[in-house]
Amino acid sequence: MLLMIFLLIFMNIGAIIAIETKYLLSSVISIGAVGFGVSIMFLLLGAPDLAITQVVVEILILIILIRGTIRLDNTAIEKYRDTFAMVASLIFFGLFLTFAYVAFKALPEFGHPLMRVSREYLQHGVERTGATNIVMSVVLDYRAYDTLGEATVLFTSIVGAFVVLRSQGRKKVGEEDTTQVGIPGDF
Amino acid sequence: MIVYLLTTFLFVLGLYCLVAKKNIIKKIIGVITMEYAANLFLILVGYKARGIAPILTKGASKTEFVTKSVDPLPQALVLTAIVIGLGTIALMVALCIRLYERYGTFDMSEIRRLRG
Numbered sequence: 063m064l065l066m067i068f069l070l071i072f073m074n075i076g077a078i079i080a081i082e083t084k085y086l087l088s089s090v091i092s093i094g095a096v097g098f099g100v101s102i103m104f105l106l107l108g109a110p111d112l113a114i115t116q117v118v119v120e121i122l123i124l125i126i127l128i129r130g131t132i133r134l135d136n137t138a139i140e141k142y143r144d145t146f147a148m149v150a151s152l153i154f155f156g157l158f159l160t161f162a163y164v165a166f167k168a169l170p171e172f173g174h175p176l177m178r179v180s181r182e183y184l185q186h187g188v189e190r191t192g193a194t195n196i197v198m199s200v201v202l203d204y205r206a207y208d209t210l211g212e213a214t215v216l217f218t219s220i221v222g223a224f225v226v227l228r229s230q231g232r233k234k235v236g237e238e239d240t241t242q243v244g245i246p247g248d249f
Numbered sequence: 250m251i252v253y254l255l256t257t258f259l260f261v262l263g264l265y266c267l268v269a270k271k272n273i274i275k276k277i278i279g280v281i282t283m284e285y286a287a288n289l290f291l292i293l294v295g296y297k298a299r300g301i302a303p304i305l306t307k308g309a310s311k312t313e314f315v316t317k318s319v320d321p322l323p324q325a326l327v328l329t330a331i332v333i334g335l336g337t338i339a340l341m342v343a344l345c346i347r348l349y350e351r352y353g354t355f356d357m358s359e360i361r362r363l364r365g
Binding site: 063066067070071073074077078080081086089090093096097100103104107108109110111112115116119122123126127129130131144147148151152155158159162163166169170171172173174175177179180181183184185188194195196197200201205208209212215216219220222223226227 | 250251252253254255256257258259261262263264265266268269270271272274275277278279281282285288289292293294295296297298300301302303304305306311314315318319320321322324325326327328329330331332333334335336337338339340342343344345346347
């Protein structure tokens with residue numbers, strides 16, 4: 063419990079540094095520290111699958127962001143500061159935190175979850191699905207359609223990134239076709 | 250309770266970064282922070298005190314497993330949410346790279362002059 067609070071404070075400090083630092087490279091590295099903190103939190107909270115996934119995803123996010131920032135532009139933007147937006151958002155987020163505090167009183171206490179649905183999964187998951195890892199039995203059996211939908215979303219985002227990043231763009235007006243598509247031959 | 254509040258503070262930091270910063274890479278970093286906080290909050294709600302991972306090991310008794318295991322359902326949902334987050338962030342960075350090629354800057358107030 064104490065270790066979790068220390069880790070969360072560490073992650074908050076890392077996020078503040080990532081937000082307020084001048085250079086984009088140090089910002090990206092700080093957000094990497096936050097991500098690995100999340101991974102260790104998952105390990106402490108009894109979710110080893112999530113910890114492994116989080117490490118892999120974190121490394122990929124670091125690679126993607128460094129590709130996006132370092133080769134292009136590593137400087138800060140400090141022409142002017144929008145003081146009104148800053149003050150207004152800080153007031154609004156203070157209100158947000160207050161209402162969140164009120165809402166958390168309705169939640170079950172930390173360390174005592176309700177688990178109405180999950181008790182069923184834990185009791186009968188092994189006989190019904192044959193998987194000893196109950197998380198995997200939920201992902202791939204009980205909620206397999208959900209996973210299929212998520213795979214569709216992932217595929218769509220990959221196609222979007224590919225379309226945005228491909229080097230060959232739209233052809234200019236009056237430019238001849240360079241590639242032949244369709245059935246070859248005289249028709 | 251303090252754990253929930255610290256996680257919410259992390260979420261609010263990401264939201265502040267998304268709203269108040271001008272640099273679009275900083276905005277992406279705000280989105281990443283919010284995503285981490287939301288995932289972590291869902292797992293925190295499903296945590297059982299001194300719980301074990303929901304993996305049935307050899308020789309473990311069934312009743313003890315059911316009473317001691319943490320909630321597997323939010324873990325299963327967050328597992329896919331993490332991967333989806335990676336996909337959306339890759340798409341956002343791709344758009345940022347194209348915007349930089351077009352306008353030569355990451356500044357949001359410079360990118361206002363959009364053309365068709």
